[in-house]
Amino acid sequence: xxxxxxxxxxxxxxxxxxxxxxxxxESWGAFAEGKNGFFTNPTLVGIADAHDKSVAxxxxxxxxxxxxxxxxxxxxxxxxxxxxxxxYAAALLPLLRRMAGRRAHAALVAGLSLSVFGGIAPLLLPVxxxxxxxxxxxxxxxxxxxxxxxxxxxxxLLVRRPPSRRRAEAVAAPEDVLVARV
Numbered sequence: 001x002x003x004x005x006x007x008x009x010x011x012x013x014x015x016x017x018x019x020x021x022x023x024x025x026e027s028w029g030a031f032a033e034g035k036n037g038f039f040t041n042p043t044l045v046g047i048a049d050a051h052d053k054s055v056a057x058x059x060x061x062x063x064x065x066x067x068x069x070x071x072x073x074x075x076x077x078x079x080x081x082x083x084x085x086x087x088y089a090a091a092l093l094p095l096l097r098r099m100a101g102r103r104a105h106a107a108l109v110a111g112l113s114l115s116v117f118g119g120i121a122p123l124l125l126p127v128x129x130x131x132x133x134x135x136x137x138x139x140x141x142x143x144x145x146x147x148x149x150x151x152x153x154x155x156x157l158l159v160r161r162p163p164s165r166r167r168a169e170a171v172a173a174p175e176d177v178l179v180a181r182v
Contacts, residue, residue, distance in 0.1 A: 025068045031056060033073070088114060089154060096158050106159045111151035118147035 032038045039045075044055045051058070063070050092110050099106035 025066070027063055027068050027070045029071075029073050031059060085150075088150060089158065092151065092154055092158065096155055099155075099159060103156060103159045103161055107152045107155040110155035111148040114151035114154075115144045115148035118143050 038059075039055045041055070044058055048055045048058045060070060092114070095113065096106050096110060099109065
């Protein structure tokens, strides 16, 4: 666990068994965080130019062809999640503006809307060895649940609470306020 594998041994080790366990090579931070001239490496740049691809695409294909699981860095994951949140908020705003003042109802509608539309997305993906039908079904349930929660929280935060009766009466009846004249 945690063993560093040299690039020339990746194909040799991938898919082998050690102590009854299948070995799975993982790449955490596949681009070496851009350090050590990774993106300017002459060999990688030459291959990328010859195939009209980027250095990143060449490196990813090399790893995937050898059975390496590529795990994105936390910065990439957070960036994608932030953009997803912005898209969801932008999609919900028109719906939520029409439901001003009914927070609980808006939260339920937003949650159901996001869960239905987001839950359909896994069904649109092609069936392949990476996402077999059993995994797709579980993934769809996970997406339905998480999108429902995101919709409820988003609506709860974006829909203004209607003024309470006591606060509305206090604003509407200023004659109760005594003004002292000197």
